[in-house]
Amino acid sequence: MDKKTMFDRLVENALDFLEKAIDELNEHPKYSVIHFHASLELFIKARLMEEHWTLVIAKGKEPDWDKFVAGDFKSVSLDEAASRLDKVVRSGLSKRALEEFQGVAKDRNKMIHFFHKAHSPDADSKQKQEIIKKQLTAWYFLHTLLREQWKNTFAPWSDRISDIDKSLRKFHEFLKIIFDNLKDEIKNQKRVGILIRKCPSCGFKAKKHSKDKDTVYKSECMVCNLKNSCLQIECEDCDSHVFFEDEGFSVCKSCKKKYEPDDLVKVLIDAGAAYTATKDGDDSYDEGNCDYCDGYHTVARTENNEYICTSCFEVFEFLERCGWCNDPNTGDMEASSWAGCNFCSGKDLDRD
Ligand SMILES: [Zn+2]
Ligand SMILES: [Zn+2]
Ligand SMILES: [Zn+2]
């Protein structure tokens, strides 16, 4: 069997398990969790396999193509896979996505070892709601990977993936019950000055936002519990608020101006302070590189003296200069005077 066939089989399998998980969500939530987990693992393995098939094999095991094709091998754990995606494939999972996927793995183990059916119909439906909530949140992160960061890998299956997304949305009737019960709570939250906006995962207008601008904050949906990093700025063209969720891409709702991480970094850098500082020979407002997401010049020093990466929304207290190329960086630059940073190769040891 060739690599392409193996890869296609892996993806087809991932999709089969996912469709099965959705079919079972209502009647057999326990099996749904187990199948959803299997699907998630297969998608991650497929992405690793696209890079190289040996990445799918567990650490310390001898890769053997014949055994691999026969399915006779120990495969990577989720944490190992995450580290390989980051360090080898250079297309890592965000911190939030990894947490959510680890949660799915934990639930799956619980289902296999301890699951018990709830005793009353009421408790039963609560349990089901919890499972649906978690699965929709994990799907939100997986779907984002499949249609953005990894879209070239999974493009041949994009129609099937969007059908799956649609069929998951029909579980909104369950979430609607939660939403209806939250109406008073939402009113109270608004009264104390919390902004409530539509959740990108469940679609209900139940996600809490702070009113602070130019800083990263955690926003949580009261219906599906999606928790992510958000940031708001004043639109450069029309002064209305522009919201960013987890990433530096957004559109101003009022004037339709499009923002990308490059634009956001310029908005966030406190222009006045940066100008005065530069005049005094202080270069601490230079755009920095992010070690976490490999973003080049994506880190801005804001007026709150925070360093925000406009690509992955991590926040840092300080930057260190690369000892070789002198760019400010979020990572540990101790060895950089010869090893360089993520964006320069450092000293060529063979040459000297
Ligand atoms: Zn939600
Ligand atoms: Zn605008
Ligand atoms: Zn970053």
Ligand SMILES: [Zn+2]
């Ligand atoms: Zn460097």
